[in-house]
Amino acid sequence: MTALMVVIVLLIIYMSVRSPIAPPAGPVAGAIVFIVGLWFVVFVTTRPPAVTVTTDKVSVWGDYGGWLRQTMRRSDVAYVFRGQAAISRGGWQPCYFLVTPDGTPQATMAAADFTDEGVTELAKRLQVPIQGDFSVQVH
Secondary structure (H helix, E strand, O other), X not given: OHHHXXXXXXXXXXXXXXXXXXXXXXXXXXXXXXXXXXXXXXXXXXXXXXXXXXXXXXXEEOOOOOOOEEEEEHHHOOEEEEEEEEOOOOOEEEEEEEEOOOOOEEEEEXXXXXXXXXXXXXHHHHOOOEEEEEEEEEO
């Protein structure tokens, strides 16, 4: 998808420069902004939730608990907690929380997006315990 967007933008630029009757820059810039914006919307709405762990940080990509990406230092993860988080439509949704040593939930992952086995593997990789059973509401 990204490669296609780049090709389309380059094609629009090439056609506007090579045209014997050069169009005004406004419509060309507008077309480029529209295509890049459309690509961004498609990219954001079709990318599945994911957790990335590196040597120094943990990143959670998803649309829950923050705008798209939540990042924290790996050394700040004390444990993974199973609980419930408030959702915008009212009510509560089962979630996994990456919690700091002082007990603050730092990153939120919807339980519907990740399997329990996957989160258990994440906790093993981070060398932290898993606590909770989705019965506690986290504010």
